[in-house]
Amino acid sequence: MTATVGGAPRQRRAPGERSRARVLDQAARLATIEGLEGLSVGRLAKATRMPKSSVYVLFGSKEELQLATVDAARTSFLEEVVQPALGTGQPGLARLRALCEGYLSYVERRVFPGGCFFVAASAELGARPGRLRDRVATYQQQWRDLLQAQAQAGVDAGELRTSCDPAQLAFELGAILAGTDIISVLHDDQGAVERARRAIGDRLARERRDNS
Template identity: 25%
Template sequence: MSIQGFNATGVQEITAAAGVPKGSFYNYFDSKEAFAVAVLTEYWAAVVAEYGAILDQDRKPPLSRIARYFAGLAEFHERRRYAVGCLIGNMALEVTPKSEDVRIKLAAIYREWSTALASCLREAQKKGELSAGKNPEQLAVALIDTFEGAVMRAKVERSRAPFDSFERFVLPSLLT
């Protein structure tokens, strides 16, 4: 699904990749959309496990942690040669018009993501790194939205340039 997309990946391909009979798919999932929700759950858990702790490293300044967090996510896409994109963004574009369950799962992921960033941004405000006039919740959403746009463009261009732009221009302008 990461490579071909949700619609282009059939249940037969999924079960073949898992090495199980096609009929057993429906023993575990009510539908392909239910499978997509499970995949998103696992994907997000892996992202949090790999990068979430960066935001919680108390010994480093909060804004440095946020920059490192997004740099780590950019490196993840670089290792995949920018060809795959973000499963969250891909599913948001491809599946949400047709599946309310997937849309609800994605909305929950975005809320969790923005909550983690907003917490770090509030800490930055308390330490005087971030202007008290900035709204951490709105800023967190803006960071995610612009980063996801960079992911999409990097996928199209197969280039790190959108991440460099995000790191050089977007982060400094939003976080000062």
């Protein structure tokens, strides 16, 4: 998931934009528990105490509501995890660590009640072709690409071994992070986050250039 850090100050939202943001915030939260298929105009109207007609006008169809919910969850992920990490140090190992820690904090704080939105959505949509699955897959690929890019930067900067495979390292770190989310939510096991921190620390230590 790529992002631009900084930028112009946010403009004050119009009433329609505020209503849309309010619905999408609730939709993303509900989707981590009830699934994207569980979203409906009626369900969100009840959750936000808005008229059904008002919610329908904002999105027009269930699929557009679902797609907008995925986009809103991505914006949240960028703000919570990606942008703070990209503001840490130079590209490479420091940012790679910050991305992993940001994700673990995101899970630990339960930004969404059902854990990572994209882990839940991937499990729900993985075998279902269509625009919704493609949108989630695109954002998941961007996240993996970001981890890989920072691993590559670490190799280029001489922080990681020249024999380090950035794609493999990104895959392993991503698997640890996603697995931690699943265990933390399914078993209500906050200890999983600390075990993940140790696992990531050990994995990165094995790739450090000064250990060669």
